[in-house]
Amino acid sequence: MGIAVVEVTKRFGNFAALRDVSVAIPEGSLTALLGPSGSGKSTLLRVIAGLEEPDSGQVLIGDEDVTERPARTRGVGMVFQHYAAFKHMNVQDNIAFGLEIRKRPRAEIRARVHELLELVQLEGLAKRYPAQLSGGQRQRMALARALAVEPSVMLLDEPFGALDARVRKELRAWLRRLHDEVHVTTIIVTHDQEEAMEVAGQIVVLNEGRVEQVGSPRELYEQPANEFVMGFVGPVNRLGDTFVRPHDVELLLEPEPGSTEAMIERIVHLGFEVRVELVRDDGQHLLVQLTQEEAEQLELERGHIVYVRASRETVFS
Amino acid sequence: MSRYALRIATLGYLALLLLVPVGFVFYRAFGDGFGHAWDAVTTHQAVHALELTLLMVAIVVPANTVFGVIVALALVRGRFFGRGLVNAIVDLPLALSPVVVGLALFLLYGRGGWLGGLGEHGLKILFAVPGMVLATMFVSLPFVVREVVPVLREIGTEQEQAAETLGARPFQVFRRVTLPAIRWAIAYGVVLTTARVIGEFGAVSVVSGKIQGKTETLPLYVQDQFESFDVAGAYAASVVLALIAIVTVVGLRVIHPKEETR
Numbered sequence: 368m369g370i371a372v373v374e375v376t377k378r379f380g381n382f383a384a385l386r387d388v389s390v391a392i393p394e395g396s397l398t399a400l401l402g403p404s405g406s407g408k409s410t411l412l413r414v415i416a417g418l419e420e421p422d423s424g425q426v427l428i429g430d431e432d433v434t435e436r437p438a439r440t441r442g443v444g445m446v447f448q449h450y451a452a453f454k455h456m457n458v459q460d461n462i463a464f465g466l467e468i469r470k471r472p473r474a475e476i477r478a479r480v481h482e483l484l485e486l487v488q489l490e491g492l493a494k495r496y497p498a499q500l501s502g503g504q505r506q507r508m509a510l511a512r513a514l515a516v517e518p519s520v521m522l523l524d525e526p527f528g529a530l531d532a533r534v535r536k537e538l539r540a541w542l543r544r545l546h547d548e549v550h551v552t553t554i555i556v557t558h559d560q561e562e563a564m565e566v567a568g569q570i571v572v573l574n575e576g577r578v579e580q581v582g583s584p585r586e587l588y589e590q591p592a593n594e595f596v597m598g599f600v601g602p603v604n605r606l607g608d609t610f611v612r613p614h615d616v617e618l619l620l621e622p623e624p625g626s627t628e629a630m631i632e633r634i635v636h637l638g639f640e641v642r643v644e645l646v647r648d649d650g651q652h653l654l655v656q657l658t659q660e661e662a663e664q665l666e667l668e669r670g671h672i673v674y675v676r677a678s679r680e681t682v683f684s
Numbered sequence: 685m686s687r688y689a690l691r692i693a694t695l696g697y698l699a700l701l702l703l704v705p706v707g708f709v710f711y712r713a714f715g716d717g718f719g720h721a722w723d724a725v726t727t728h729q730a731v732h733a734l735e736l737t738l739l740m741v742a743i744v745v746p747a748n749t750v751f752g753v754i755v756a757l758a759l760v761r762g763r764f765f766g767r768g769l770v771n772a773i774v775d776l777p778l779a780l781s782p783v784v785v786g787l788a789l790f791l792l793y794g795r796g797g798w799l800g801g802l803g804e805h806g807l808k809i810l811f812a813v814p815g816m817v818l819a820t821m822f823v824s825l826p827f828v829v830r831e832v833v834p835v836l837r838e839i840g841t842e843q844e845q846a847a848e849t850l851g852a853r854p855f856q857v858f859r860r861v862t863l864p865a866i867r868w869a870i871a872y873g874v875v876l877t878t879a880r881v882i883g884e885f886g887a888v889s890v891v892s893g894k895i896q897g898k899t900e901t902l903p904l905y906v907q908d909q910f911e912s913f914d915v916a917g918a919y920a921a922s923v924v925l926a927l928i929a930i931v932t933v934v935g936l937r938v939i940h941p942k943e944e945t946r
Contacts, residue, residue: 418845438848445849451842455864464860465850509846516850 368429368519368552369394370415375424377410384410385421386576392554392569397546399567400556401599407576408556409524415554416522417441428520441520444513444551448525450505452497458508459484459493465516483511486545503534507541514549521553527562539566560600564588572596594683604653608682613656615679618643618665626674629653631667643667645675706926713919724920729897733905734924737882739813740901744820744881749874752828753866759829760836774830777823785822786890789815793891811893816901819887824880828873835869836862875936882928 370392377385385407392398400408413419415426417438425434433441453461459480466476484490487507497505506526513521526542527535543566546553557563563570564584572579572587572595580592584600591597597610604611619626629645632652641662645653653675657665667673713721724730758764759771777785793799793809802809809815843865847857885903892899900908902925909918 416849418848438845439851439853441849443849445846447842447846449840449842451846453843453847453861454839464847464852468851468856512846512850 370520370552370554371425371427372411372415373425373427375411375414375421375426377407377414377419377421383576385414388424388573388576388578390571390578390581392552394552395550396569397543397553397555397567398569398571399563400554400571400573401558401560401563402573403558403599405575406573408558408573411573412522412524412554412556415520416443416445418445442516442518444516444518444521446506446509446513446521446523446526448528450497450502450509450529452500452505452509454497457494457496458489458500461497461508462511462515464512469516479515483515486514486548487511501534502530503538506530506538510545514551518551521551523553523555525556525558528557535562542566564600570600572599574599591681597681597683602654602656606651606653606677606680609677609680610682611677611680613642613654615677616653616655617676617678618655618657618661618667619674619676620665622674623676626676629673629675631669631671631673634662634667634669645673647675709919709922709926713916713923715919716916720916721920721923724914724917725924727917729900730905730917730921732897733900733902733921736813736816736899737901737903740816740820740884741878741881743817744824745874745877748821748824748877749828749870752825752873752877753832753870756829756832756836756866757862760833761841774826777825782819782823782884782886782888783890786819786887789819789822789887789891810891811895811899813899815891816888816899819891820881820884823884823887824877827876827880828870831869831873831876832866835866839865871936875932878932879929882925 370390372388372390372392375385375388376383388407388411390411400411402408410419414421415428417426417433417436421434425432427433428441428443438445453464456464462480462483463476466479471479480493484493487510489504489507489511492500492504497508500508510526523542527538530538539562542555555563555566564587568583569581570584570587571581574595580587580596582590587596587600591600594610597603602613604613604616617626622628627647627649629647631643632646633644635642635644636659639659641657641659643655643657643662645655647653655675665673725734755770755774759767759774790810791797793802793815799809807814809818839862843861844857847861852860883903884901885907888901889904889907892901892904894900894904894908896905896908902921906918906921906925909915909921
């Protein structure tokens, strides 16, 4: 089901976590709430889940106003950053929890748990306790537990935040595939723009309790609504009032019209990508991204003088 | 080298302070033979004292366990005005001398006290079991709370919230998620409470009136025997107290590790 958040405000004492936030999440979509820490993204998720009560505004799931309803009747599946595994239950009991609460017949529970263990690839680990699982396995168990009750909405709060980089990448790809299979409306909270762009079809950028922009990953990257979004969804050089992405800077060995002089301070080789840090004669620092091939052709070295020119720049009025 | 020194220091300290005195009690109790010791603890008064002590345990331990868990939940999960004050008050019995507690109850329920009138309406508090229960509850109140609070803090609220989103009602959340997580803390609290209830002397001695065969718990009985020069009787009763303590503590040590390493 789709979700609509209408003019929600939430304060914690003097701190305004959400200020008049309105967001529409289309049915069946995978949406990321992206923002720095303190931007209100987790609070927004918890308001949708019913774990936090908004000071004003409404939350609609489907066509129904659920603002006054407790979390247990909202039909949401929630996944937490630190897994929230029931430590005293083994994997299958964790997954069965919601079904047991709903007093489903034993045979049905067993079949459903089996099905979910397969879906999250934990078949052999049904009798293990959470303490005996890796972080990635625990999080997949938590996902299965949330999916068990067939929620109309899945809410993931920084689900991969506590995992190491490699597992995180694997799980992102896996989540993407899972969503293609299950099609349940899903919201994922993250502070990692790469994660948001890789996983989500729609991104809501939040900052200081406000929505800065809503759009597809591509829209956000190519047509950022403001300075904040431009800086948050990717690296950016600021030159006076104009903003330039590091891959939109041309490096020239000879001066050409519109170019300025700069000195190479540092070269970082990252495999396919090469990052060059420059300082212009007016003291401005500049980051440039090149392919390895381009860098080799230019025969760049630290201390060399080169000429830079923006091939594409953005100005916000 | 320093490792051995540390061990010797630890063992020596424990031996000198704990083992030797307790060992002596056992030694002296059975000094005149097992039969004599048995006779000493099976007198009418001794048996009554033991029964009364167990009655205290039966009333006070469940009450303070239930109350302790509720207070711990309120302190950790609740957001209410005066929480800091409640937190401090819970520790009061640890800091306050039990004799003062007894005295306070005496003043409250005694003749001329605020609640002194209760006795005239047939509810005898002082020099009777209700007063002893009140005194014992007071002094043994903090143990369950203090054991449960840190564990509740540590487990956090995420598991409970996960259960909530999975459809559990508040009581189901408590029974199926919170309670299993804090059960060992409760068990420890119960053991400490029990030990305190069995051993309580000061507060009970003030409010009970120490009437032999009526309001005398085991510790009071021990002192009574000691003061009336029945030293062997006092030692024998002491051994009963010590045995109960050892059984409780060892019992918990035996079950606990098994569960924990699962």
